[in-house]
Amino acid sequence: MTATATKDVTPVVLSHAGLDALIAALAVDRQVIGPVRRDGAVVYEPVSSVADLPRGWVDDQAGGTYRMRREGDRLFGYTVGPSSWKRFLHPPKQVLWRAGDGAITPEPIAKERFAFLGVRGCELAAIAVQDKVFLDGPYRDPHYAARRAAAFIVAVNCTRAGGTCFCVSMETGPKAAPGYDIALTEIGGELLAEAGSDAGGMILSAVPTRPATQADLDAAAAGIAGAEAQMGRAINTEGLADLLTDNPDHPRWDVVADRCLNCANCTMVCPTCFCTTVDEVSALDSDATTRESRWASCFTTEFSYVHGGAVRPGAKSRYRQWMTHKLGSWWDQFDMSGCTGCGRCVTWCPVGIDITEEAAAIRSDLEAEGG
Amino acid sequence: MAHPVEQMDMTDPMVPTLARILRKRVEIPGVVTFELEAPGWQGFAPGQFNMLSLFGVGEIAISVSGYDAEPDRIVHTIRDVGATSHGLSLLEEGDTMGLRGPYGVPWPVADAAGRDVVVVAGGLGLAPVRPILYHLLANRGDYGKVTLLYGARRPEEILFTEELGQWRAQLDMDIEVTVDHASPGWHGHVGVVTTLFRGADFSPDTTTAFVCGPEIMMRFAANALTDAGVAADDIYLSMERNMQCGIGLCGHCQLGPYFVCKDGPVFTWGQMRRVMTVKEL
Ligand code: SF4
Ligand code: SF4
Ligand code: FES
Numbered sequence: 001m002t003a004t005a006t007k008d009v010t011p012v013v014l015s016h017a018g019l020d021a022l023i024a025a026l027a028v029d030r031q032v033i034g035p036v037r038r039d040g041a042v043v044y045e046p047v048s049s050v051a052d053l054p055r056g057w058v059d060d061q062a063g064g065t066y067r068m069r070r071e072g073d074r075l076f077g078y079t080v081g082p083s084s085w086k087r088f089l090h091p092p093k094q095v096l097w098r099a100g101d102g103a104i105t106p107e108p109i110a111k112e113r114f115a116f117l118g119v120r121g122c123e124l125a126a127i128a129v130q131d132k133v134f135l136d137g138p139y140r141d142p143h144y145a146a147r148r149a150a151a152f153i154v155a156v157n158c159t160r161a162g163g164t165c166f167c168v169s170m171e172t173g174p175k176a177a178p179g180y181d182i183a184l185t186e187i188g189g190e191l192l193a194e195a196g197s198d199a200g201g202m203i204l205s206a207v208p209t210r211p212a213t214q215a216d217l218d219a220a221a222a223g224i225a226g227a228e229a230q231m232g233r234a235i236n237t238e239g240l241a242d243l244l245t246d247n248p249d250h251p252r253w254d255v256v257a258d259r260c261l262n263c264a265n266c267t268m269v270c271p272t273c274f275c276t277t278v279d280e281v282s283a284l285d286s287d288a289t290t291r292e293s294r295w296a297s298c299f300t301t302e303f304s305y306v307h308g309g310a311v312r313p314g315a316k317s318r319y320r321q322w323m324t325h326k327l328g329s330w331w332d333q334f335d336m337s338g339c340t341g342c343g344r345c346v347t348w349c350p351v352g353i354d355i356t357e358e359a360a361a362i363r364s365d366l367e368a369e370g371g
Numbered sequence: 372m373a374h375p376v377e378q379m380d381m382t383d384p385m386v387p388t389l390a391r392i393l394r395k396r397v398e399i400p401g402v403v404t405f406e407l408e409a410p411g412w413q414g415f416a417p418g419q420f421n422m423l424s425l426f427g428v429g430e431i432a433i434s435v436s437g438y439d440a441e442p443d444r445i446v447h448t449i450r451d452v453g454a455t456s457h458g459l460s461l462l463e464e465g466d467t468m469g470l471r472g473p474y475g476v477p478w479p480v481a482d483a484a485g486r487d488v489v490v491v492a493g494g495l496g497l498a499p500v501r502p503i504l505y506h507l508l509a510n511r512g513d514y515g516k517v518t519l520l521y522g523a524r525r526p527e528e529i530l531f532t533e534e535l536g537q538w539r540a541q542l543d544m545d546i547e548v549t550v551d552h553a554s555p556g557w558h559g560h561v562g563v564v565t566t567l568f569r570g571a572d573f574s575p576d577t578t579t580a581f582v583c584g585p586e587i588m589m590r591f592a593a594n595a596l597t598d599a600g601v602a603a604d605d606i607y608l609s610m611e612r613n614m615q616c617g618i619g620l621c622g623h624c625q626l627g628p629y630f631v632c633k634d635g636p637v638f639t640w641g642q643m644r645r646v647m648t649v650k651e652l
Contacts, residue, residue, distance in 0.1 A: 096385045099426045104469065106386045131374050138633065139384045139618035146381065148374040181372045197372040248649045275622030278615045282427045289427045296623070303623060305613050307452040317651035325625065332628030
């Protein structure tokens with residue numbers, strides 16, 4: 001592991017102008033990606049200054065609903081939207097190699113150098129999940145590795161909880177755990193900034209800041225505590241992995257299957273879902289072909305297809321696979337939870353299927369039976 | 372912060388090498404065996420598979436059906452069942468295909484030394500266990516009683532008939548073949564492969580079993596073996612799932628807690644018993 005900052009560990013405070021300076025400093029050798037309001041939602045796109053950020057906008061989220069409205073003056077008052085950082089580190093489509101003229105040419109390894117601005121606790125945890133999947137071997141995705149090794153992360157501690165968030169119960173937020181270069185917390189019209197790495201400390205010492213006072217630290221802690229207190233959802237994870245694994249025939253799977261449309265939205269918005277399908281793209285004018293991988297979803301028929309048919313032919317087995325993977329078998333495979341409590345799958349499910357509700361239903365039925 | 376990616380090996384395991392077809396042999400209609408050579412090939416262990424690519428069409432996982440003590444020949448037996456396998460079957464000697472591998476957990480053949488060995492195969496499942504048989508025959512003295520129980524749908528679908536004949540002629544191995552549907556001229560067993568267990572001679576306490584075939588057949592065979600007294604952890608099966616990467620990155624091959632590509636394809640019945648009894652897992 002990289003050592004945490006040895007200098008400049010004292011928290012500092014940035015004004016909006018200071019944040020502009022930070023963005024500019026990052027932009028020297030990186031593409032800065034941050035929150036932008038587009039088509040009624042906050043998405044992650046290139047940003048060049050504070051003026052690009054969704055200042056004064058918050059989101060109202062519930063099962064199957066997402067709406068933005070004006071409130072206050074915060075830069076980071078919104079919570080998580082439909083996009084996630086996986087779009088950049090593990091993009092929806094990745095060329096792997098090309099073949100033609102009797103040779104195979106590997107795709108050059110990705111060279112993008114990103115700085116992510118506004119990574120929430122649950123999102124930092126999701127990046128750690130994908131690190132484990134793609135980098136811990138025995139085989140590694142070199143494109144992900146290259147993008148990841150070059151990434152700079154500015155986290156933001158949440159001071160407002162979204163309507164579908166449950167990070168507290170998943171132990172990923174609202175305060176970001178280590179793994180960031182810099183963590184920001186909005187306090188009034190300013191931002192408390194803490195370095196989490198040497199690189200973060202160095203860049204903070206190069207932009208205009210003022211030392212943080214005890215009052216600043218208290219304000220930040222109060223903001224984070226406020227988000228925690230606001231959180232309306234939770235998953236009781238105690239013994240949950242076994243509970244799901246041991247009850248593949250629980251009637252609740254049929255109930256959820258009746259509602260699920262197999263639309264795959266949940267897997268597309270989930271920041272930890274990593275599955276891909278390999279596709280062959282042929283050129284029309286030559287015998288050259290391109291092999292690509294693209295995001296795949298366990299909610300499709302083709303996903304589990306073996307000659308003769310799909311192993312999981314319908315919504316019951318697919319939802320069961322998805323949820324049991326997130327909350328159960330992920331532990332067997334990667335020794336961690338596959339769900340970070342970001343709430344995206346709840347918000348973006350067109351019929352409002354809620355993973356927290358499904359987990360609670362299975363638990364309460366079994367506990368009612370004394371099981 | 373940046374992920375500390377130590378020792379940046381930036382070769383992409385998804386990129387195949389170009390393998391050339393040295394020999395092609397039609398086994399039965401719809402099933403061909405290729406002998407390939409590929410640069411950098413380091414050999415394989417029985418039970419491992421390669422990802423084979425047909426340019427312009429796609430890639431599939433196929434187990435190696437050759438002999439691991441002949442590391443220069445890469446042997447694959449392919450059934451024409453989908454677009455990629457169909458296209459691969461049409462290739463001729465001298466043609467090339469993409470190859471990457473070998474991948475997966477092998478059959479623990481060497482660990483079975485000193486024990487009785489029962490190999491049970493159904494249909495094309497004889498191909499993935501053929502490396503076991505080669506090994507057993509070459510090291511016959513290291514093993515106790517060796518039995519091969521093989522079931523095919525019809526006599527015309529029996530694979531590797533010549534080799535089966537040669538092995539049978541060696542008389543140091545019990546080979547029983549059965550068909551589901553007899554045709555005129557067939558004088559052998561008729562019935563599913565599990566009916567052959569009745570006549571098989573092995574000491575259950577010291578038996579290692581290797582089973583490969585359709586999932587339902589493997590389940591019945593594993594149950595027959597445990598009924599006969601073979602321990603669940605001495606029974607090995609080779610599983611099949613959708614595989615897009617073969618190396619634990621694409622997620623398709625998941626079976627309960629396992630990735631079939633990297634935790635398998637060879638598993639013990641002890642590992643598989645529960646997951647194989649859950650419908651549509
Ligand atoms: S499963 Fe749902 S709540 Fe959990 S990380 Fe994925 S999208 Fe977020
Ligand atoms: S759970 Fe909801 S979002 Fe996921 S596939 Fe089913 S309907 Fe779509
Ligand atoms: S085949 Fe891709 S993860 Fe197993």
